[in-house]
Amino acid sequence: MRLAILPLLLAPLFSPLLAQAAALSICTEASPEGFDVVQYNSLTTTNASADVLMNRLLDFDARQGKLTPSLADSWEVSADGLTYQFKLHPGVKFHTTDYFKPTRTLNAEDVVFSFQRMLYPANPWHKIAQSGFPHAQSMQLPSLIKQIDAPDPLTVRFLLDHPDSTFLATLSMGFASIYSAEYADKLFRAGTPQKLNSQPIGTGPFVFNRFQKDASIRYRANPDYFAGKPAVDPLIFAITPDANVRLQKLRRNECQIALSPKPLDITAASQDPALKIEKADAFxxxxxxxxxxxxxxxxxxxxxxxxxxxxxxxxxxxxxxxxxxxxxxxxxxxxxxxxxxxxxxxxxxxxxxxxxxxxxxxxxxxxxxxxxxxxxxxxxxxxxxxxxxxxxxxxxxxxxxxxxxxxxxxxxxxxxxxxxxxxxxxxxxxxxxxxxxxxxxxxxxxxxxxxxxxxxxxxxxxxxxxxxxxxxxxxxxxxxxxxxxxxxxxxxxxxxxxxxAFALTRKEVQGYQASPFGRQDFSRVSVSP
CATH class of the missing domain: 3.10.105.10 (Dipeptide-binding Protein; Domain 3)
Structure with a gap:
């Protein structure tokens, strides 16, 4: 095998001495379809689930145009392009909530479970997804991935049926998020597997709290996040379908970030000293x-x-x-x-x-x-x-x-x-x-x-x-x-x-960047007093 990416150390994004937690409210335009992101293909659902609650083996840095480590510190690809081996970041903790208390940190079993449920019809979790697995199916992963195994607790190996130059990039997509096999097993044994979609557990920067359809989603900062606890706590998605109302809430400081503004709202925000405009050429x-x-x-x-x-x-x-x-x-x-x-x-x-x-x-x-x-x-x-x-x-x-x-x-x-x-x-x-x-x-x-x-x-x-x-x-x-x-x-x-891709923010918001892919990263955001 040849080394594709060298290991990188992940440092905390914020120090408690440098940033004091403040609430961050996001005015969004619609409710997610659910929180089991593998079942859905809308960006709204990815933003509310994969982007805040979960992590993938890899991330794609849009500004640098390259793949970067996430749950995997490094990876190797065989010369024939058929074997991919990933070394997992040690000590990554799953969320602790009132409905789940993990007894172990993330390991290769979780990665194997996360992919096998999408790929193998014989897997007991495969038929649980009422909406199927649209991304995995459309990306033809069931015919591409021949085998997934775990040589050791922190190593995952994929064996492909044929070379695929898009495989690594595919692993950075929201649907490739890694789930807790321990939590899934608990739900299955309790006869409540559907709760994976309504009471999610991940490793991401924020922990799910509660969801009121067409009203709000509430999250709290993950104190054990492996890349450092976010500086905002709590995080609130204020579901606000009307763009005019999103702008009004932003001006009243009921939201600190408003997504999907109308063109006229962008012009109005440019004339408001309390607001900022973030933008990126959208892909x-x-x-x-x-x-x-x-x-x-x-x-x-x-x-x-x-x-x-x-x-x-x-x-x-x-x-x-x-x-x-x-x-x-x-x-x-x-x-x-x-x-x-x-x-x-x-x-x-x-x-x-x-x-x-x-x-x-x-x-x-x-x-x-x-x-x-x-x-x-x-x-x-x-x-x-x-x-x-x-x-x-x-x-x-x-x-x-x-x-x-x-x-x-x-x-x-x-x-x-x-x-x-x-x-x-x-x-x-x-x-x-x-x-x-x-x-x-x-x-x-x-x-x-x-x-x-x-x-x-x-x-x-x-x-x-x-x-x-x-x-x-x-x-x-x-x-x-x-x-x-x-x-x-x-x-x-x-x-x-x-x-x-535009977003409107309050002047007090620091560290937020509009993504060309429409993805949302609030783990690096802070709100000054």
């Missing part, structure tokens, strides 16, 4: 998914007509108000392997009507547009965006009914493929371009539900899979550019925008 794409399994959307000409009918420039001005750039495909332009020369679809209603006639639909057809009720980073004004699309489609004879569906219900039903046209967005979790292709366009992702276009094509699948079998970036880029060309030609999405 995200807002899009309209077109369900290729629902006739007549199964015809490429119809999907192309929808792309041509929509006035995207008008949409960007009205909905994002200068805070996003136009999307021409799944990737943000900063992505290596981005296909910059693809033609795209200019606004051309006559051409759209021509294509509909070619598809035998000269009189148009009826369909539905699904959207969420409250704004988000990837959809700041859902109502306006849906109305603009509805009006443009009507101009070419497509009669679209708008359906506004609560976020959790929207995700659940969209994963089941019930939608026609769906306003959605995707955030790359780990900096690798495959993180857009495999979850959104592969055949396994149709089964797991993350492929909202519901498109399965063996030729496209081969391109995506081939891109993971080599570490040569030039080779991967050519394959991914071919994949992007097919995605655009087939018009699987109506690509909308690449937004800027």
């Amino acid at each position: 995200m794409t807002a899009f309209l998914a077109i369900n290729t399994q629902h006739p007549p959307l199964d015809k490429p000409e119809v999907r192309q007509a929808i792309n041509l009918a929509f006035d995207k420039n008008n949409y960007l001005k009205a909905v994002f108000e200068g805070t996003a750039t136009s999307a021409n495909g799944p990737y943000p332009p900063s992505t290596w392997s981005y296909a910059k020369d693809l033609p795209g679809y200019a606004h051309d209603p006559p051409k759209a009507r021509e294509l509909l006639a070619k598809a035998g639909l000269k009189d148009g057809f009826a369909t539905t547009i699904w959207t969420r009720p409250a704004g988000s980073l990837l959809n700041p004004n859902p109502s306006l965006g849906a109305q603009l699309l509805q009006a443009d489609l009507a101009q070419v004879g497509i009669k679209a009914e708008i359906r506004v569906i609560e976020w959790g219900e929207l995700i659940r039903r969209a994963k089941a493929g019930e939608h026609d046209l769906l306003f959605m967005g995707w955030a790359g979790d780990n900096g690798d371009p495959d993180n857009f292709l495999t979850p959104q366009f592969s055949c396994p992702a149709v089964q797991s539900g993350t492929n909202f276009a519901r498109y399965c094509d063996q030729g496209l699948d081969k391109l995506i899979s081939a891109g993971k079998t080599t570490s040569e970036q030039g080779v991967r880029s050519k394959l991914y550019q071919q994949a992007q060309a097919q995605i655009q030609q087939q018009a699987l999405w109506l690509p909308l925008a690449h937004p800027t």
Whole structure:
């Protein structure tokens, strides 16, 4: 084996002598679907679970663009790319709560359990997840990982079926969080395995306290956090769907950080001396998914007509108000392997009507547009965006009914493929371009539900899979550019925008950074008196 990463020592982030704990309230836009993050794929759920309660073997440092140690201090990769061995950080403690008192520190058994429950149908925990394991399934981990074992209590070894250049990056994603096997065993023996989703236990910087749906989530600082106790305590997620109300709460100091502000709120905050604006170029794409399994959307000409009918420039001005750039495909332009020369679809209603006639639909057809009720980073004004699309489609004879569906219900039903046209967005979790292709366009992702276009094509699948079998970036880029060309030609999405990730904070907040991936790290945040 060759050493891939050298061990790093983790130092406490804050000293009790340097920082005094203060409460930190975050105005967020929606409730999580649950806290067993492996069952879900929304960023809202990742923020409320994986980002605050859990840790992974590795983290991805977006600003440095590289993987860094977390629960694993170091790792080795065999020369053939089939064996990955991780050395765990010693002495990492799981959370102590009124519903669980751990008797041991984290060891390799916990890592083995965390992955086996997702990968092996014979594992008793596999069928407990009512929503399945969408990320593990769409990333094709069951066919990739042949075996996981523990040579010793602080060593974990993965044996892969074939080389995969994205494997390490995948392990930094929220769904790869490590759970307590001891806690899971206690719940299983008590006949209450569902509590893993409502009473979570992790190793992360904050400990779960309580959750009131559509109201708040309360956490307390983890005094035993292996990277040092956070300087804020308690941490509160104030669930506030209305962006205007989030700004009002921020101004009244009822929240110290407000997520997913509207463009107008950003302008207002820039003129308020009590507030700060944090931003990052988001590694995200807002899009309209077109369900290729629902006739007549199964015809490429119809999907192309929808792309041509929509006035995207008008949409960007009205909905994002200068805070996003136009999307021409799944990737943000900063992505290596981005296909910059693809033609795209200019606004051309006559051409759209021509294509509909070619598809035998000269009189148009009826369909539905699904959207969420409250704004988000990837959809700041859902109502306006849906109305603009509805009006443009009507101009070419497509009669679209708008359906506004609560976020959790929207995700659940969209994963089941019930939608026609769906306003959605995707955030790359780990900096690798495959993180857009495999979850959104592969055949396994149709089964797991993350492929909202519901498109399965063996030729496209081969391109995506081939891109993971080599570490040569030039080779991967050519394959991914071919994949992007097919995605655009087939018009699987109506690509909308690449937004800027904004957050608004009080001046007293220190150490908070907006993430290009939409992830949230409050372990490094402090609030001055």
